Amino acid sequence: MTIHVFAGPSLSRSPVLALDGVCPHPPIAHGDLYRLRLSGEDTVLIVDGVYQHTAPIRHKEILELYAAGVPVYGTASLGALRACELHGHGMVGLGTVYAWYQDGRVISDADVALTHGDADIEFRAFTHALVSVLSVTDRLVAAGRLDATAASDVVELAREVHFSSRTNAALLAAADERGTGAAMRLVVDELRGDRLGDIKRIDAEAAVRDLLAGAAPEPPAGDVTVPLTSYRREWRLQHTPATADPDGPTERQVLAYAQLFLPDFPDRHTAHVLGNLRPEYPEIGFDDLPPAWMDGLSPDELVRRRILAPGERDTLDEKERALRVLVRTFRRRSGRLVYEEIPPELAADLPELTGQSARLLRLTERAMWVNPKFHPGDVPTQQLDDTFAALWRTDHLPTAVLDRGFRSLGEFREQARPYFMAARAVVAMNDAPRPADAAL
Template sequence: MTTHVFAGPTIGADTITRRLPGAVVHPPVRHGDLLALGLTPGDRVAIIDGVFFRTGAIRHKEILHLLQQGVPVWGASSMGALRAAELDSFGMRGVGRVYRLYSSGVVVGDDEVAVLHADAEDGYRQMSEALVSIRLALRRARVDGVFGPDEEHRLVVTAKRLPFGDRTWRRLVEQATTEGLDPGVGEATLGYVRRCRLNAKHADAELLLDQLGRDRCTPPPAAAGTMPMTSFLLRWRRSAATVEVDGVPVSDLAALTAVQLFGADYPALHRRIVLRELAGLPVDADPDELPSAALRRARDRGLIGPESEPLPPGFGHWLNPAERELSPAEAGLLALVRSFRWAPNVRVVEPLVEELAGTEAWDTAQRLVARAVRCNEKLAQLRATFNPHYIADTKLRAWVGRRWGVAEPAFALLDRGFGGQADLRARGAMFAPLDSLEPVAEFGVTAARG
C-alpha cells in the first residue's frame, strides 16, 4: 500500500515523511496528476495543497474516478478541504476545521484557502496568509481578549477585500488602520499572531497525516452512484503521462498528436478507424466492408437518404468545391469522417491509441514528444516569455500546410483527426519550434501492424 500526499506550501515534505513514514510526497496537485499515478488496489491519495489560477486545478471527476476505482481520497487544509467538502457525499474524506467550515457552509469562497507562494526551488515558501486562517486566528484573538467583536469584524471585512496575494498580517493591519481601526489594536493583533504562531491549515494537515497513520487498514468507502465515462475523462486520462522517454514524461495524447502531425499515411488509418466506430464493427472487421457499413448506419439513422439521392445540403460544410462533385457515397464518407467529434460517451482517442500502441510508429512518436519538450525548455531558457502556444494561428496553419502539401489545411486538419484550429493550437503547437529548428522526418503509420 502506498500513500500519495500532495502538499506545499501548507506543510513540508520532511514533516510529512516524519509523521507518515513511507508516504510518497508530490507537489501541489494539479489537473491530470491523479490520473498519472498508476494506482493499484490498496493505495491512498491525500490532497492538502493544489494549484489554480495559471494552471488547471484538479477536476472533481478526476477524484470521482479514483473513488470509483476503490482508491480512498482524503482532503484537508487547502484545496483538499475544498474538494472534500464538495465531494464528501461521493466518498471523499475530509479532515480538520477548514474542511468543516466548508462542508457546513460557514465559508464558501475558493479564495478562502488561496495563498501566494514561491516555486518548488524555494520550497513553496508561503508569502501570504489564507483568509480562512486569518478568520480562525482573529476569532482566537478575540476569545483571548485581544480585541472585541467589532474589531474582529472590521479586520475580517478588510481581509476579504484584499487580493489573496496581499493578505499578510502587516498589510491587513495597515489597511484596517487606514480605514479606522485603532492603531493600538493593530499592534496588539500583530504581537498576538507573532507570539501564538497560529496556522489553521498547517494544523489540519498534521491532523490528516496522523489520521492516515492510524487508519492504514480502513477499507475504501463505496462511491455513491456510478459516474458515466465521458469523452472528457477519457481525454484527461490519455493526457496523463504514462511513460518516460529520455527523462521526459510522455502522455498517450501527446504521442497520438505527433502521429497525426508527422505520420505520412495517418489519414488512411484515421478514416478506417472512424468508419469502424461509426459502423459499430469489431476490431477485426474487414476494412473493405467499412465504407458500405458506415453508409448503411448513416442511412438507418436518417443522416443521409437512399443511395441514389444527393447528400443533404448541410454535408457541404465538410467538403471543398471539388469534393462536392464526387459521388454521394464517397462525398458522404468524407463528410462523416470529418464531422466525427469528441462528444460524451463517444470513443475516439481510445481505439486510435489501441491501434498504435506498441508499434514502431508509436515509439517514434513518443521520442518526438520528448524532443519537442526538450526543445521548448531550451527556448524558454533563452527567452523567458517563450511559449509555443503563443504562435500566431496564421503561422501554425502555414506550418502544417507546408508539411502536408496543402495551401489551406482546414480540411486536412479534419482528415488527420484534429477538431480544427483551436485543437491544433492546444495539442500541436508544442511541435512547431522543433520542426522549425530540427525538421522532423515523416514516418509510416498504417503499415505498422502489417
C-alpha cells in the same frame, strides 16, 4: 502504504513531508491523479491545489480514484473544500478548516485562497488566507487578548481585502483607515511563523501524522458510480502517461505525434473510422457510397462549411466526396470526440511512437531553456498553421486537420503547439537544397 500528499504553502518546509511513507507532490491540478496511476496500495491526501491559471482538480477525477479503491482525504485548504463538496461520496475530510466548511462558517473558495511562490522557493506564501485570520482571532479571543467585537471587525475587514492582496501591509493599512489598527497589529503579529502556527499548516501536519498512524477515519464503504462521460474519456487520454513513466508523454501527446507526423495517418484514420462505423451502422452501405444521408448536402454547402476543400468540389466524384464527408465529420457517441483512446491499430508501433514523441517534446523544452522568452503558446497562429501546412504539403489546412482525426482547427492548434519546433525543423530540412541542386 504510500501517502501521496499534494501540498504547497500549507506545508512549505514542513518536516512531515520527509517522513517515511510520505510521497510529496506540488499543489494538485487537473489531471494529476491520472498521471500517477495509483492503486489500492496508495492513499491520497489533498492539501493545496492550484486554479485560475491552471484548471483545478475536478470532482469526477477524485470520485473515479475512490471508485477504483484508492482512499482520498482532504484537509486545510482546497482539500478541505473538495472533501466538503464530496462528503458522502467517498472523500474524507480532516481538520478544523474542513469542519468550518461543513458547518458553514466558511463557504467560498476564496476563504482558503492565497498567493504563493513556485517550487524553487518551496511554495512560500505571500498573502494570508481568510481562515488563517479566523483561526488567530479565535485564539486571541479565547486567551482574553482580543474582545469578540474587535475580532469580528478584523475578520470582516480581512474578508474585504482580495486574497491576492492580503499581505501584512495591506491588512494594516486597511485597519488604520477603519480605526482598528491596534487589533489588526495584534492579529498580524500572531500570524508570524514563529508563533503557534497557521491553521492550514496545523491541519495538514495533523492529517499526515494521523494517516501514517492509522488514526484517520476509514473511507465510507459502498459503490460509487462515476458516469463515463466524454469529458472523463478526454481527461484520461490527455493526462494518463503512455508508459509507466509519469513524466513521459501522455497518451494524448503520443496520439498527437502520430496525427501530426505520420505521413500515412490520413489513410490510417480513414480505415479507423470505417472500422468503427461498419459494426455500429450495418444499415449504411459503406461499400456503396454515397448513402441516403448525403441527400441535400450540396458540394457548395460542404465547401462553405469547410468539410470539403474548394478544389475537391469538382475533382471528387460523388462516392469519393461522400467518403471524405463521412471521415471528416466522424465523432464518437455523444458527438464531441474523434479519439477517446490511442486506437488499437497503433498498438504495435506504440513504443516507437512514444520514444519519438518524447524526443520531439524535449526539443521544445530545450528551446524554452535556451530562450526563456520562448513559449509554444506564444507562437502566432498563422505561423503554426503555415508550418504544418508546409509539412503536410496542403493548401487547405481546415480539411487536412480533419483527415488526420482532429475534430477542429482549435484542437489541432492545441495539440500541435508543443511540436511546433520539431515541425519547423522538418520543414526546413525538406526545403534545404540537395547536394545535386547546389550551385557551382
